[in-house]
Amino acid sequence: xxxxxxxxxxxxxxxxxxxxxxxxxxxxxxxxxxxxxxxxxxxxxxxxxxxxxxxxxxxxxxxxxxxxxxxxxxxxxxxxxxxxxxxxxxxxxxxxxxxxxxxxxxxxxxxxxxxxxxxxxxxxxxxxxxxxxxxxxxxxxxxxxxxxxxxxxxxxxxxxxxxxxxxxxxxxxxxxxxxxxxxxxxxxxxxxxxxxxxxxxxxxxxxxxxxxxxxxxxxxxxxxxxxxxxxxxxxxxxxxxxxxxxxxxxxxxxxxxxxxxxxxxxxxxxxxxxxxxxxxxxxxxxxxxxxxxxxxxxxxxxxxxxxxxxxxxxxxxxxxxxxxxxxxxxxxxxxxxxxxxxxxxxxxxxxxxxxxxxxxxxxxxxxxxxxxxxxxxxxxxxxxxxxxxxxxxxxxxxxxxxxxxxxxxxxxxxxxxxxxxxxxxxxxxxxxxxxxxxxxxxxxxxxxxxxxxxxxxxxxxxxxxxxxxxxxxxxxxxxxxxxxxxxxxxxxxxxxxxxxxxxxxxxxxxxxxxxxxxxxxxxxxxxxxxxxxxxxxxxxxxxxxxxxxxxxxxxxxxxxxxxxxxxxxxxxxxxxxxxxxxxxxxxxxxxxxxxxxx
Ligand SMILES: [Fe+2]
Numbered sequence: 001x002x003x004x005x006x007x008x009x010x011x012x013x014x015x016x017x018x019x020x021x022x023x024x025x026x027x028x029x030x031x032x033x034x035x036x037x038x039x040x041x042x043x044x045x046x047x048x049x050x051x052x053x054x055x056x057x058x059x060x061x062x063x064x065x066x067x068x069x070x071x072x073x074x075x076x077x078x079x080x081x082x083x084x085x086x087x088x089x090x091x092x093x094x095x096x097x098x099x100x101x102x103x104x105x106x107x108x109x110x111x112x113x114x115x116x117x118x119x120x121x122x123x124x125x126x127x128x129x130x131x132x133x134x135x136x137x138x139x140x141x142x143x144x145x146x147x148x149x150x151x152x153x154x155x156x157x158x159x160x161x162x163x164x165x166x167x168x169x170x171x172x173x174x175x176x177x178x179x180x181x182x183x184x185x186x187x188x189x190x191x192x193x194x195x196x197x198x199x200x201x202x203x204x205x206x207x208x209x210x211x212x213x214x215x216x217x218x219x220x221x222x223x224x225x226x227x228x229x230x231x232x233x234x235x236x237x238x239x240x241x242x243x244x245x246x247x248x249x250x251x252x253x254x255x256x257x258x259x260x261x262x263x264x265x266x267x268x269x270x271x272x273x274x275x276x277x278x279x280x281x282x283x284x285x286x287x288x289x290x291x292x293x294x295x296x297x298x299x300x301x302x303x304x305x306x307x308x309x310x311x312x313x314x315x316x317x318x319x320x321x322x323x324x325x326x327x328x329x330x331x332x333x334x335x336x337x338x339x340x341x342x343x344x345x346x347x348x349x350x351x352x353x354x355x356x357x358x359x360x361x362x363x364x365x366x367x368x369x370x371x372x373x374x375x376x377x378x379x380x381x382x383x384x385x386x387x388x389x390x391x392x393x394x395x396x397x398x399x400x401x402x403x404x405x406x407x408x409x410x411x412x413x414x415x416x417x418x419x420x421x422x423x424x425x426x427x428x429x430x431x432x433x434x435x436x437x438x439x440x441x442x443x444x445x446x447x448x449x450x451x452x453x454x455x456x457x458x459x460x461x462x463x464x465x466x467x468x469x470x471x472x473x474x475x476x477x478x479x480x481x482x483x484x485x486x487x488x489x490x491x492x493x494x495x496x497x498x499x500x501x502x503x504x505x506x507x508x509x510x511x512x513x514x515x516x517x518x519x520x521x522x523x524x525x526x527x528x529x530x531x532x533x534x535x536x537x538x539x540x541x542x543x544x545x546x547x548x549x550x551x552x553x554x555x556x557x558x559x560x561x562x563x564x565x566x567x568x569x570x571x572x573x574x575x576x577x578x579x580x581x582x583x584x585x586x587x588x589x590x591x592x593x594x595x596x597x598x
Contacts, residue, residue, distance in 0.1 A: 001378055002062050004052065005370030006045060006111070007069035007131070007363055008032060009104045014042040014198060015364035015446075019390075020052035021371040024379055027056040029444040030391040031364045033565040037572075040198045041565075044107070045367070046114045051392060061118040067370030069363070071125045072105030074155040078178065126370055128154030129334070130162070130171065135369030136331035136358035137164035138376060139386035145356070146172075146320050146327040150313065151334035151363070152183040159232075159316060163324055164331070166382050169373065172323050173229070175316050179236045182312055183336045184275075185222070188239060189305045192274035193298050194288035204302050205339060206478040207294070209522040211303030217283070218308035224315045228322040232312045237279055244275035294477065310342040317346055329354040333369075337361035338446065340504040340526050347503060359388045359500040360445035368444070388500060389451050389535070391442030392568060395588040403570035404590060410578055413592040418537060425455075425586050426544035429554060432460045433583035434471060436559055438573050439537050442566070447501045448558035449528055450483055450538035452566045454582065456517065456555040457545075458482055463517035463555060470581025473562035479520040480555050485542055486529040488552035493527055501528040517555045528556060 001023055008016015019029040028051065033039055035047030053059060079101070104110070108123045132149040144165035151158060157174040158181035164170075176182070183201075190200025193207070223233045274287050281287070284301055288294070313336070320330065330352040337343065338361050347355045358365055372384055394400065404413045416424070428435050434456050443451045454471060456463045458480075468474050481501055490496050492515070495505035504524050512519045519525055532539040546552040559573065560566045561580060567573045570587055577585045577592060585592040 001064050001375060002056070002058055003065045003067065003371045003374050004049065004063050005067050005069070005131075005367035005372075005374075006049065006107065007366040007370070008042055008045045009068075009070065009072075009107055009110075013070070013363050014040040015362050016041055016043060016045040016048070017360070017364040017367040018045045018048035018052050019367040019371040020056045020058075021375050022056050022058070024375055024381055024384060026368070026371075026384060026386060026390060028052040028390055029360070029368045030442065031444075031565075034391065034442065034568040037565060039563060039565045044110055044114070049115065055397070060115040060121075063117060063121050065122050065124060065374045066108070066111070066117070067124045067126050067131070067374045068107045069126065069131045069366035069370055070105070070128050071155050072102075072107070073125075076102055076105065078156050124370075124374060126373060127171075128366065129157050129160045130169065131366040131369035131373060132333040132361075133160070133162040133164070133331075133369065134169055134373040134376075135360060135365040136333035136356060137162070137169060138372040138382065138384050139358060139368070140329075140331050140356040141383060142329045142331065142354065142356065143383065144327065145329040145331050146324045146352075147331040147333065148317065148320065149334040150183060150332070150336035152187060153178045153181050158183055161320060161323055163327065164382065168376060168382070175230070175319070176232065176234075179239065179241060180232075180234050182222070182232070182234070182309055183334070184244075185234055185239065186305060186309055186336070186339075188244075188275040189284075189301070192276050192280075192284060192287045193302060194290045194292060196290065201335070202338070203475065203478060205306065205341060206520070207299055207302040208306035208341070209303075209479070209520045209524065210477060211296070211299030211301070213303040213307035214300055215304070215307065217301070217304040222308050222312050224312060228319045231315045231319050238277055238283075239275055239280070240277040241275075243277075306341055309336075309339065310345045313342050314345050314349060317349065317351055321351070328352060329356070332357045333361050333365065335362050338502070340502055343502055344504040357500065357502040358445075359443070359447065359502070361502070362446055364445065387441075388443050388445065388449060389441035390444040391451075393441045394438050394570065398570050400570045400588045400590055403574060404592065406571065407574050407578065410595055411574065411592050412595055413590050415589050416591055418540075418589070421586060421589060421591060422537065422540050422544050424591055425541050425584075426548060428584050429455060429457050429545050430548045432457050432463070432466075434466060434581065436573055436577060436582055436585040436587070437538075437541070438559060438567065438570075438585070438587045440535070442568065445500070447528075448556065448566060449499075449501065450530065450535050450556065452559045453483075453556045454559050455541075456480075457549070458515040458517040458553055458555040459549060459551055461516045466581070467557065471561070471576070472557065479525070480518055480557050481526040481528065482515065482518040482553040483528045483530050483538070483542060483556040484553035485539070485546065486531045488546075489527060489529045492553065493525065495527065495529075497529050498527055499529055499531070499534060501526055514551060515553065518553070527553070
């Protein structure tokens, strides 16, 4: 059985991706942005699909089933009904949005413009939250579990409960539906603080560490109840849906015209660009323009919404046993599940024995969810072998030697055996160099986990500044994370195991001074625990660094330049070496340096 999962339709959603499953094996799962080089790409994932087919050695005519990440008719009906209810008509200014959305959602038709399918190929439009739930449960390794999905919104719901077991996956309850949405509110607050719409939530999480939460600030915005059906209610008057529709309309225009997904830095536009209402602005102040100084007040607002989010999600999770009293394990998916601070609250709550957060928790994971759900319906299988390294292989899928020759007048390079490669990389790290580490297959999901990473020495007190000024150009307040040997994790963090970097941990106070590069201002960090079986070469590198330095971890950040997706082709990695202050590049078996560097 050959099944293709597809997410992305150039409308409202982002992080489009494709996944191919053949006879129950996940052949490949990858986001379109890595190929078309548009960060958070929302386009039809034609390049990602083509890669998956190549990797599986199949053509479109072989495909039995194609699953899409959304039921467009349900969403369009909801959007139309919502506008009519609010305005009595569809306002002209946002009619473009509705029109384009309807066009983009004809996914089968649009896919057929690029690919020729077999006469037997079946197409399925699946519920968005069902595909999120599937992307977690089917790869969790749990035989049965409760699954909570939380995002901006699906067709209607923004938070839903599913149950998974040997008999399949079924929806149990919708906790929140549009316009009720914790993801949307958190995103709007990030935009209000000038952190951007697409990447804002991740930045807001980092900024929160600098502030002091004001527990009352969101008490009447996110109201908590001990009610199994509706434990959380958002006061929708703090959001302005006309402004939100304008944002999406503008994003679509940018996508259609191929222009950057950035908003003009004009105060009149920025005022509307957060999607908050005038009432909210009276509470939280005028929106911060991107680039304006961050004040203590901004940090306190960030800390307050972060704390309000964690409390709200915890309140929802407290209701889960009332619906599913026999389930002892919990899975999470949807964009809100990328919030490591909230995940930690859930892990520590004691409400469930085990917690699994799927690595591609964002919409990029829904293609995986589509493919596995369709496979499970036919195979009656519920658990699948999952390797997070599911994207292109840097040696098998590309010709690194040819890429090196292209740049031969500007680089020096040497092909090494693994022991020498690891030794040289560890030497570079000990010498406080910033290295590119591109090995094996690319990770699926937004986190770099030692496949497409920039690595540095966490002991170097100047490492954050070096990374920010020379390579990443990130805001100074954002923390960097470590990859730590799994067996040594408990000596440094109040956490044993976190293979996908999806849980916050506290760095033991007596160790903090030894690893200043990875300790956030509030003493926390976001470690990835590494085992030899999960990533042998990466494990050996960290081990080699440990033997030289006495510290069993390296600083690990994604291998990309500011505003760009993670590198995919060898040429892109070499270009970063040439155009930034990266010192050395370890690209498959090659050690590459700029000419003239010592
Ligand atoms: Fe989603």
